[in-house]
Amino acid sequence: MANKVVYAVYEDPELLKDAARKLVTAGVKVRDVFSPFPVHGLDPIIGIKRTRLGIVSFMFGITGTSLALLGMWYFMIHDWPMDIGGKPSFHFYQNLPAFIPITFEFTVLCAAHGMAITYLIRNKTLPGMPPRNPDPRTTDDKFILEVRSEDNGDIDGVVGLLRGTSVYEINERQY
Amino acid sequence: MQSEAAIRTPLILGHKTYHDLTHDIVAPIENKAPRGWYVLVTIAALIAAYGIGCILYLISKGIGVWGLNKTIDWAWDITNFVWWVGIGHAGTLISAVLLLFRQRWRMAINRSAEAMTIFAVMMAATFPGIHMGRIWMAYWVLPLPNQFGSLWVNFNSPLLWDVFAISTYFSVSVVFWYIGLIPDFATIRDRMTRPGMKKFYSILSFGWTGNAKAWTRFEEVSLVLAGLATPLVFSVHSVVSMDFATSLVPGWHSTIFPPYFVAGAIFSGFAMVQTLALVMRKVMHLEAYITRKHVEYMNIVIMVTGGIVAIAYATEFFIGWYSGVEYEAYAYMSVGAATGEYAWAFWALIICNIIVPLSLWSKKVRTSFFWAWAISIVINIGMWFERFDIIVLCLHKDYVPSSWTMFHPTWMDVGTFLGTLGIFFTLYLLFARFFPVIALNELKSILKMSGESYKQEAEHHHH
Numbered sequence: 001m002a003n004k005v006v007y008a009v010y011e012d013p014e015l016l017k018d019a020a021r022k023l024v025t026a027g028v029k030v031r032d033v034f035s036p037f038p039v040h041g042l043d044p045i046i047g048i049k050r051t052r053l054g055i056v057s058f059m060f061g062i063t064g065t066s067l068a069l070l071g072m073w074y075f076m077i078h079d080w081p082m083d084i085g086g087k088p089s090f091h092f093y094q095n096l097p098a099f100i101p102i103t104f105e106f107t108v109l110c111a112a113h114g115m116a117i118t119y120l121i122r123n124k125t126l127p128g129m130p131p132r133n134p135d136p137r138t139t140d141d142k143f144i145l146e147v148r149s150e151d152n153g154d155i156d157g158v159v160g161l162l163r164g165t166s167v168y169e170i171n172e173r174q175y
Numbered sequence: 176m177q178s179e180a181a182i183r184t185p186l187i188l189g190h191k192t193y194h195d196l197t198h199d200i201v202a203p204i205e206n207k208a209p210r211g212w213y214v215l216v217t218i219a220a221l222i223a224a225y226g227i228g229c230i231l232y233l234i235s236k237g238i239g240v241w242g243l244n245k246t247i248d249w250a251w252d253i254t255n256f257v258w259w260v261g262i263g264h265a266g267t268l269i270s271a272v273l274l275l276f277r278q279r280w281r282m283a284i285n286r287s288a289e290a291m292t293i294f295a296v297m298m299a300a301t302f303p304g305i306h307m308g309r310i311w312m313a314y315w316v317l318p319l320p321n322q323f324g325s326l327w328v329n330f331n332s333p334l335l336w337d338v339f340a341i342s343t344y345f346s347v348s349v350v351f352w353y354i355g356l357i358p359d360f361a362t363i364r365d366r367m368t369r370p371g372m373k374k375f376y377s378i379l380s381f382g383w384t385g386n387a388k389a390w391t392r393f394e395e396v397s398l399v400l401a402g403l404a405t406p407l408v409f410s411v412h413s414v415v416s417m418d419f420a421t422s423l424v425p426g427w428h429s430t431i432f433p434p435y436f437v438a439g440a441i442f443s444g445f446a447m448v449q450t451l452a453l454v455m456r457k458v459m460h461l462e463a464y465i466t467r468k469h470v471e472y473m474n475i476v477i478m479v480t481g482g483i484v485a486i487a488y489a490t491e492f493f494i495g496w497y498s499g500v501e502y503e504a505y506a507y508m509s510v511g512a513a514t515g516e517y518a519w520a521f522w523a524l525i526i527c528n529i530i531v532p533l534s535l536w537s538k539k540v541r542t543s544f545f546w547a548w549a550i551s552i553v554i555n556i557g558m559w560f561e562r563f564d565i566i567v568l569c570l571h572k573d574y575v576p577s578s579w580t581m582f583h584p585t586w587m588d589v590g591t592f593l594g595t596l597g598i599f600f601t602l603y604l605l606f607a608r609f610f611p612v613i614a615l616n617e618l619k620s621i622l623k624m625s626g627e628s629y630k631q632e633a634e635h636h637h638h
Contacts, residue, residue: 033387034384036193036362036619037358040620046387051395053395075318087331099330102330104406108407112403116350116354128382131365133365133383133384136365140365
């Protein structure tokens with residue numbers, strides 16, 4: 001038997017959320033939701049975990065901090081100490097105040113770019129990738145809820161449930 | 176759904192649906208450009224071409240073709256640099272700081288303000304680049320292993336801090352801007368019917384799907400980038416001010432420079448946002464999105480930051496005079512400056528930056544599109560004079576009276592400055608033609624909360 005995917009189209013994020021809540025309560029697994037903007041409060045309903053991108057950003061950030069401090073210690077204290085305007089350069093801690101601005105900038109640089117690159121890779125959004133939303137209207141004004149037969153045994157029962165919500169249209173496809 | 180107090184002025188006027196929003200923002204990209212756009216872009220491109228010619232001439236001849244002399248060795252070049260960096264502060268301030276403060280009105284202007292920021296920082300970076308004289312050695316600012324016995328750059332110097340600050344600011348702003356643009360490019364991709372253009376926006380949209388997890392990540396990235404960009408905005412202009420504040424030139428050696436420069440940057444940045452947004456609003460028919468209330472909010476920011484700047488001028492003037500140090504007698508905020516050969520520049524600053532913006536305290540003025548626009552231009556001019564005064568006035572009469580002199584700009588000074596204006600406006604016009612000028616995905620998320628007709632409906636239900 002071929003697998004079946006059902007796309008339930010809604011016109012408002014609140015209507016979609018109500019439908020998702022109803023489905024999940026009935027034990028249906030919602031595969032995904034496609035929307036033109038973030039639907040707040042949807043993630044806990046359909047069981048999406050919090051992203052760890054914030055942690056990624058922190059890791060990149062402290063890497064930047066460490067690299068900046070290590071680099072400046074090497075350039076200014078270890079490899080070629082210079083007497084510039086009498087600013088002390090015998091020890092790292094003496095010269096540290098002058099290193100703060102670049103340490104900060106480099107931390108931000110690494111945290112921001114590291115997170116942005118991770119984000120693009122995790123989302124599979126990279127230059128040249130083909131669009132993968134099921135319906136072009138999801139980037140305009142429609143909100144689509146996706147249910148698959150491989151996650152739910154009784155897909156026709158799910159369609160019945162969906163018809164009971166304020167759905168705009170229901171499309172079924174084989175894949 | 177979150178709701179908004181009925182007393183708050185709606186941010187989207189009239190009755191709009193999600194589809195109307197898409198249509199209003201994307202239609203100018205799909206349709207043929209109006210004739211006015213071609214006229215403007217031609218003028219801007221011609222000025223840009225002239226400016227590029229001037230820059231090439233300057234590089235081939237050396238910076239002696241500018242009017243710099245032995246006393247005044249920084250003048251229009253660094254004035255233009257600081258002016259452009261200052262303008263480049265509003266974009267990230269609007270998108271990052273106002274995001275953290277959950278100011279929803281930012282959504283109508285953040286996209287165009289960020290574009291303005293990016294182009295302004297590009298123009299700013301041009302000036303120290305060409306001011307080096309031998310631009311082919313620009314890589315010397317980087318700590319690269321080299322053939323001079325591993326001689327490193329000086330990490331004690333604010334000029335080097337500036338290299339790191341500006342490049343971090345520029346690249347982070349570009350990333351922040353582009354990540355916000357991706358979902359909107361996907362909207363254009365899915366609407367566009369012309370195959371060539373569809374392909375173009377398909378590439379730009381990176382295959383965006385808009386599924387639930389992608390949006391969760393999108394919001395997390397926006398929030399964290401805003402959190403990172405907020406201290407970045409303040410650090411960048413602080414570092415720019417340290418180029419002056421850490422030197423020993425009277426008038427420059429001043430501890431209030433960092434906060435004062437940051438306030439000045441926000442002041443001038445918002446003025447440039449107004450200058451551009453008010454024209455864009457009219458030409459691209461965005462009256463429903465960039466409303467009178469948006470203009471008033473921006474003018475309030477201008478009033479606050481303008482007030483901070485005015486207090487800083489007064490402090491500089493008073494402390495310089497009260498110190499009794501004769502070297503301060505001709506600094507840019509001094510009796511010497513107000514009455515000397517550069518009195519015109521001093522008073523231009525006072526009139527443009529303090530006196531004219533005072534009119535914004537009248538609600539009638541700050542809610543008028545025409546006056547907001549006119550005053551924004553005056554502030555742009557005033558902020559250029561502020562940097563000119565700080566640089567040239569402080570240098571022209573410092574410690575050694577025998578080297579006191581005046582600065583006379585040459586055609587190259589004028590040409591390079593006009594040229595950057597030309598390049599800036601060319602880039603901005605291209606942006607307005609081909610990119611979604613309003614953050615569509617953000618605006619849709621507030622439509623049912625802050626849209627005029629939805630608010631009325633909600634209130635109707637309430638009674």
